Amino acid sequence: MNHTSLLRRSGILRFGSCLALAVFAPAAAGTQMQPAPTEPDSPIRLSSNENAFGFSPTARAAMIENIDAGSYYNRNNISDLIETIAQRENVPVSHILTTPGSGPVLEMTALAYAEEGKNVVTTAMGYTQLTRRFEARGGEVRYAPLGEDMGYDFAAMSALIDENTAVVYLCNPNNPTGTLADPAALRRFIMSVPRSVLVFVDEAYLEISDPPFESNTMAPLVRLRPNVLVSRTMSKCFGMAGFRVGYAVASPAILDNLRPYYLGAPTYLSAIGAREALLDTEFMEFSKRSYQEVRNFVTAQFDDMGIEYANPQGAFVYFHAGMNGEALREAMAERGILISGSRESGVEPGTFENWARVSLGNLEQMQAFITALKEILES
Numbered sequence: 385m386n387h388t389s390l391l392r393r394s395g396i397l398r399f400g401s402c403l404a405l406a407v408f409a410p411a412a413a414g415t416q417m418q419p420a421p422t423e424p425d426s427p428i429r430l431s432s433n434e435n436a437f438g439f440s441p442t443a444r445a446a447m448i449e450n451i452d453a454g455s456y457y458n459r460n461n462i463s464d465l466i467e468t469i470a471q472r473e474n475v476p477v478s479h480i481l482t483t484p485g486s487g488p489v490l491e492m493t494a495l496a497y498a499e500e501g502k503n504v505v506t507t508a509m510g511y512t513q514l515t516r517r518f519e520a521r522g523g524e525v526r527y528a529p530l531g532e533d534m535g536y537d538f539a540a541m542s543a544l545i546d547e548n549t550a551v552v553y554l555c556n557p558n559n560p561t562g563t564l565a566d567p568a569a570l571r572r573f574i575m576s577v578p579r580s581v582l583v584f585v586d587e588a589y590l591e592i593s594d595p596p597f598e599s600n601t602m603a604p605l606v607r608l609r610p611n612v613l614v615s616r617t618m619s620k621c622f623g624m625a626g627f628r629v630g631y632a633v634a635s636p637a638i639l640d641n642l643r644p645y646y647l648g649a650p651t652y653l654s655a656i657g658a659r660e661a662l663l664d665t666e667f668m669e670f671s672k673r674s675y676q677e678v679r680n681f682v683t684a685q686f687d688d689m690g691i692e693y694a695n696p697q698g699a700f701v702y703f704h705a706g707m708n709g710e711a712l713r714e715a716m717a718e719r720g721i722l723i724s725g726s727r728e729s730g731v732e733p734g735t736f737e738n739w740a741r742v743s744l745g746n747l748e749q750m751q752a753f754i755t756a757l758k759e760i761l762e763s
């Protein structure tokens with residue numbers, strides 16, 4: 385619990401935010417601790433694809449039990465986590481690199497592979513953490529247009545690859561569209577990419593998608609093709625976004641390319657929690673089931689309302705808002721519900737201006753979202 389929530393509970397903040405700010409305002413505005421997202425009066429957060437179903441109770445217990453370890457550097461103490469991950473992925477430990485969330489894997493890849501004259505091939509309307517950094521380092525981003533049903537157009541992606549292509553990046557299920565690639569088509573595409581090009585498959589949401597994880601993950605290709613990297617995160621299905629644990633599965637040669645840009649491992653406590661969470665299949669199944677239930681609720685509501693949406697296989701739904709997506713985001717925020725706007729990339733600006741992305745929260749939160757959406761669309 386942070387200072388603000390302690391004070392809230394003790395009633396000090398009830399005197400009003402002016403007094404609180406006067407007493408606790410730090411030197412720079414906007415840097416004070418915000419109320420925890422779990423406080424009852426905080427906004428409904430449907431903008432960052434966080435897990436509203438909590439996280440593994442055994443992970444929680446293990447972290448609490450080891451809380452005093454927080455006084456020490458983790459050094460090389462997280463080998464148990466790495467071994468657990470290697471077992472899960474069926475690769476030797478030399479093929480695993482753990483990071484604080486999977487975001488650093490994306491960033492390190494851009495730092496390691498981008499340079500002037502090199503390009504990264506990706507899809508329009510994809511996740512941009514790697515591609516933005518690649519561009520900032522002087523590389524070129526080549527976007528293939530979206531394919532059928534807002535999915536990947538692998539032929540278009542192939543056509544963009546040339547001798548200067550350093551990386552092919554795809555996110556499956558994709559963010560923000562939520563669509564899942566046909567696994568056979570994806571596998572064929574990956575196998576067709578020249579071995580000199582790194583193929584980065586970001587599977588941040590794959591545990592949440594409807595079809596079986598095992599038949600959709602591209603991790604087994606890592607053993608067949610030394611140019612393939614798969615990234616995963618504990619932030620989504622496992623519900624541990626704030627604890628910051630993610631990892632790359634790739635050949636030691638690729639991981640060696642990334643290592644010069646490594647900024648550190650997950651903390652010891654997070655690693656303890658992550659390991660327990662990976663072993664707790666019961667919570668994982670519960671989380672997946674909960675996402676599926678809520679996803680079905682939202683899509684049934686959208687169907688009733690005649691709202692178009694892309695097939696949602698992640699922790700969110702990308703939908704035609706029936707009005708400007710940014711205006712909808714603002715109107716929702718006024719009602720205490722945070723959603724995301726159109727998140728365009730690699731398209732003519734405005735192409736998706738009437739689309740928005742809503743993360744899947746719990747049923748109660750999604751009911752509030754649907755009620756607000758009806759109100760806004762009818763007003």
Ligand SMILES: Cc1ncc(COP(=O)(O)O)c(C=O)c1O
Nearest residue numbers: 485486487511559588617619630
């Ligand atoms: C597709 C995708 N990849 C990676 C990430 C990075 O998340 P994290 O750093 O929490 O693993 C996100 C976060 O939302 C994401 O949507």
